[in-house]
Amino acid sequence: MAPQAISSGGVIPGFDFDPESDLAQSPAWFLDGTHSIPPWTPLFGWFWVNLCRHGMQYGAEKLSLPTVKGWDWRFRNGGGYLTLLLVKSEEERREREQRFRVAIRPFIEDYDALWRGFVEEMLGRYDGLKRLDLEHADQLELLSHFEESIAVCRRMWEIHMYMMYGTFTAYILFENICRELVGIDDTSPAFHSLIAGFDNKVLQVDQRLWDFSRQAQQMGLGAIFVETAPADLARVLEADPRGREFMRAFRAFLEADGWRMQRMAEINVPTWIEDPTPALATVKRFVTSVDFNLESEREKLTRDRLAAEQKTLASIAPEQRGWFTTLLRLAQKSGVFSEEHDYYLDFYAHALIRRACLALGRRFAAAGALEGPEDVFFLIPDEIRRAGISPDQFDLRPIVARRREAWREWSRTPAPPVILKEGFDIDQAMALLVRSNDPIALKVVVGSMPVARPELKADLHGTCGSPGIAEGTARVILSEEHLADVQPGDILVAPTTSPSWTAVFSFIKGVVVDRGASLSHAAIVGREYGIPVLMNVFVGTQKLRSGQRIRVDANMGALYVLDR
């Protein structure tokens, strides 16, 4: 079957990829591989393509970015495709720049107040959503709760992209200034020393899981954790009197911090609250570890950072130190924001979307409109609204059957990484990204290109995401579901990583990713754990095999295969 035939079925009205008109609008559309491999369910695709797209354009407009008006998105076979909306005339660029000068000031003047205010706003909105008792709510309440969840998700993306554009702008400036004044950029270890050694919410959750592993041992539950498979842990613990006590505390922790799923950009997998297996699996791994990298690393990194700050400031002229320090502090906050926003924004909002959709899914299934509650992920909001008030009047099963079939087909057919207009090549497409000056495109999507250095005689080249040298066993992991295969001391080789991968960073020796930039997840978390991260290797997951011995020298941007 031709894949085009599946996609043209019309899944997301207004945003289905249409080769003719969309390639006329822009000659290059890039697959968002980080978020949409494996393919999205139709419902999550709807949320992303509608609301993330809105957020990016909102953020670019609110800040009046001079050269770019955010990104446009399309949906094709479960993949999200993006292109940039470039400002077309020099005159408009100048006008936008005038407004930008005013709009960017809050980021410089009081970054913490800005971010903290948004976190409070969103937690307040989440609390509002959580207040409804879904079991006992009537159908009208459930439907309006669903609409409210969409509004909260939309607001989440506005804050997300406004903050991200502003934060990354500051980071890119810092990087440029460092290159000019100090002679280092974000591919050099010295640069990373300047911005590592900070706490953030995601790492705090890791720390809590570590604390739980110590508690489990003190309660004499070590043996249960060692002997039981992760999926059975909750059940086995609940059957033991001390285990029950442990689970009571653990569930209280999840109630506050478990609003997240194994996959960040999807809603068809359970949250930690529904199924604590991923969190318990991490506790299980920690139970057998003797020391927690994070704690000891944090102290060392903080010392290193303070030393690096002193050294760098000494090389800056005294009259320049004021603004340089302000900018340095801002750049340091970029890393914290990059990690923390995933928790407070993406994960939390999506977990609540899942909760709202499943609540309706259960009613639909009970009324016979759906086979099972989870089938709701194959609908789009307009179809959910169709049966929202009187589900017994509708049969949505044929839609689900058709979409599920298409979704399976999408997973079998890899999505092309970029769709280009006839006569347009990949170099021109990358040039378009660079020309946009879009801070997110530059810092998360494009990154720096590795420079091949023949004198190193390396097998693969990459750029430094986090400094260091490590030798160990390569472990090629293509998606989150296989994270459990990672063994202590391995070097993780992956296409890219996201916050749901954070837990393994505490016991691996290094990371090699096909794509990444200095503000992508692998680089930030690698720096906090003090392990080397080699990025933009492009072919790492193709050329390396699990079990191979490799040496990663992130400082030099080199990777060596030790046995072949």
Add this chain to the structure above:
Amino acid sequence: MRDPCIHWLHELGQEHNDVVGKKCANLGEMTRLGMQIPPGFAISVDACRKYMELTGVSGRLTEYFARLGDELKRSFSMQIEASRCAREMIRSTPMPTELGDDIEASYELLCDRCGTADVPVAVRSSGAVSMPGQMETYLQVRGSDEVKRRVVEVWESAFNTRAIAFRLERGMAVERASIGVGVMKMVNAKSAGVVLTVDPLTGETDRAVIEGNWGLGESVASGEMSPDHFVMMKETGAIDRTIQRKARRVVSTATGTANTDVPEDLRDVPCLTDDEIRQIARGAMDVERHFGAPQDMEWVIDRELPFPQNVFWVQARPAKYTPRTKAAETDYLVEQMARLFRR
């Protein structure tokens, strides 16, 4: 006054900072400089403490926060929830009869002095230490029951989320917070606004900057509209005026305040006369000299009294301003960021 929990504003001075909070103590101090403030009284910080202890709220709060433990420091969501609970505890606890009676008696005395029954008053927080987010103000409050209700609401505000977060960050006891309250007669406002004895944007201290609008000062403080902007050079007395089109203003009503349209013929008229501008700027400069630091003050012009008796002061505090270098640094970074998009 019989009860040490309540003090007349004009009997107070700087030395009463810890007794009644900064706002009330400063207002008292200003009367010593011959400046005019609306008649009113202060309810001491100790009254708040007594209320908490006598009613048992204090014990309940201590117990509640002890239960939350250290986790509270790390979790914003817990802070939000803790604030909600603490405020609920206070809101649902009426004040002890004796204290309530004292406030009632003082309010009646104030009514007698003003020659009006149920005189409308402003009820405002007055903390002994500056705390962000503790700026509760209730305007046009009438009748002793209403006054008492608002006083409890000001006490409650010591447990809003920002105040809780502030105490946690500073390592202060989170479960204890007492705050003073000022109760003063509402001025029948023609216009109102703020004056700073320093330019807050540049840090220049050679001028006084006044912003004002028709009606109550709330429209200026909220920053939602563009007020009239007057700059007076301290040395020469030269005045520079930027008159805005003022379409909306906040006015007193029988039960509170309301946002209303400014009559068409007043919209483009300056909300202060030159005499009033000079009077305000000079008053602020006096206070600046007295306290030895740039001031941020709130003024109100009475609708009926003749100049200069029509100028009233309702607040004075040290000005927060960006020193020159800081603003220049920000300008420089903004310029550099703008350049990123010119490649």
